[in-house]
Amino acid sequence: MTQIVSRKFEPGTTGWSIEDLNDPQIRRAWSNGRFEIVEGVLTMMAPQGLHTVGPLGRLRRLIERHLDAKAQGGEMITEVDVELRNNRIVRPDMMFLTADQLRRQQTLEDERGITAEDYCPILVTPTLIVESVSLTHEDHDWITKRAWYAEAEIPHYWLLTAHERRLDCLELKGGQYIQTVTGRDEQVLSPPLFSVLEIELGSLWAAKL
Numbered sequence: 001m002t003q004i005v006s007r008k009f010e011p012g013t014t015g016w017s018i019e020d021l022n023d024p025q026i027r028r029a030w031s032n033g034r035f036e037i038v039e040g041v042l043t044m045m046a047p048q049g050l051h052t053v054g055p056l057g058r059l060r061r062l063i064e065r066h067l068d069a070k071a072q073g074g075e076m077i078t079e080v081d082v083e084l085r086n087n088r089i090v091r092p093d094m095m096f097l098t099a100d101q102l103r104r105q106q107t108l109e110d111e112r113g114i115t116a117e118d119y120c121p122i123l124v125t126p127t128l129i130v131e132s133v134s135l136t137h138e139d140h141d142w143i144t145k146r147a148w149y150a151e152a153e154i155p156h157y158w159l160l161t162a163h164e165r166r167l168d169c170l171e172l173k174g175g176q177y178i179q180t181v182t183g184r185d186e187q188v189l190s191p192p193l194f195s196v197l198e199i200e201l202g203s204l205w206a207a208k209l
Contacts, residue, residue, distance in 0.1 A: 011035070011044040017087045021119040040087040046134045048093075055162040055204040056093055056132045062204075063096070066197045073099035074127075081121035082129075084152045089121060090145070093160075096128035096193075128156040128193060135163050146170075150177055156193050165205050169193070 006025040016037045020026050034045040060076050067074060078094045097105065101124045108123045129149055131141040141159055149157050150172060157170045157177055166184040169191040170177035183189045186202040 009042070011042050013042050014040050016040050016042045018083055018089055018119075018121070019086075021089070027119050034091065036091055037087060037089040045091065046137050048132065048134070052132050052134060052162050056130070056160060058204045059130070059160060059167075059199070060094055062199060063194065063197070066194055070195065072194075075102060077122075082126065083121045083123055084148055088148065090148065092126075092129045093132045094130040095122070095126040096130075096156075097122070097124065097126055101125075101127065125152060126154055128158065129154055130158040130160060133159050133161040133163075146177055150175060156191075158191070160204075162205065165201065167199065167201060167204070 006023050007020065009026055009029040017040065018037070021030060034047065036043045036045055056078075060078065064076055066072075067076075074097055076094060076096055079091060080095070081089050081091050082095070083089055105122065105124045109120060112123075114120045131145060133141045138161075146157065153172065155172050157172070159168045159170070161167070164184065166182070167189060168182045169180050169189065171180045171192065172178075181189050181191055183201055186200075189199045189201065191197060191199065
C-alpha cells in the first residue's frame with residue numbers, strides 16, 4: 001500500500017490551493033494558527049490584540065441585536081475561511097450571510113458531499129465582510145483585500161480601525177468600492193446595508209466596566 005505523505009506546512013512556500021486543506025495533517029496545522037492562501041502562497045496572518053478584537057466583538061453584538069429586533073434573519077460569522085479562488089483562501093475577521101445565502105451554502109455542501117469531518121470554507125459570496133485593521137498591516141486590508149473582495153463581487157466591505165477609533169463602510173458600485181459612510185471617535189453612523197441601524201462608535205472603543 002502506498003503511504004500518502006503530507007507536504008511540509010511552511011508559511012512562505014508556494015503552490016498551495018484549497019485541495020491541500022483536505023489533507024487531515026495539513027488541516028490540523030492550518031487550524032492551529034491564523035493562515036491564508038494568497039495567490040498560492042501559504043501566509044501567516046498577524047495576531048489580533050485585545051484592543052482590536054474587543055471593538056469587533058462589540059460591533060458584532062450590536063448588529064446581532066439589530067437583526068433580532070427587526071427579525072431580519074441571517075447570521076454574523078467570525079474567523080471562517082472564504083474561498084475566493086482555488087489559490088486564494090482568506091479568513092475575514094467577520095462577515096454577514098443572509099438567510100438565503102446560508103441555505104445556498106448548505107446546498108453547495110450537499111452537492112459536493114461535504115460532511116462535518118471535511119474542510120468546509122464559505123462557498124457563497126457574503127453580503128458583508130468586515131476586517132479589523134491591524135497597526136502596520138493597513139495596506140493588506142485597504143489595498144490588497146479591497147481589490148480581492150471587489151473582484152469577488154462582495155457587495156459591502158467595512159474596515160474597523162480600532163487604533164484610530166474609526167469605521168469605514170464601503171459599497172461595491174461599478175466594480176469598485178465607494179465609501180458610503182465613515183466616522184470616528186463618538187460619531188453615530190447609519191450604514192445603508194442594515195435598515196435604520198445606528199452605530200454609536202463610542203460604544204465600540206471601550207468595554208463597560
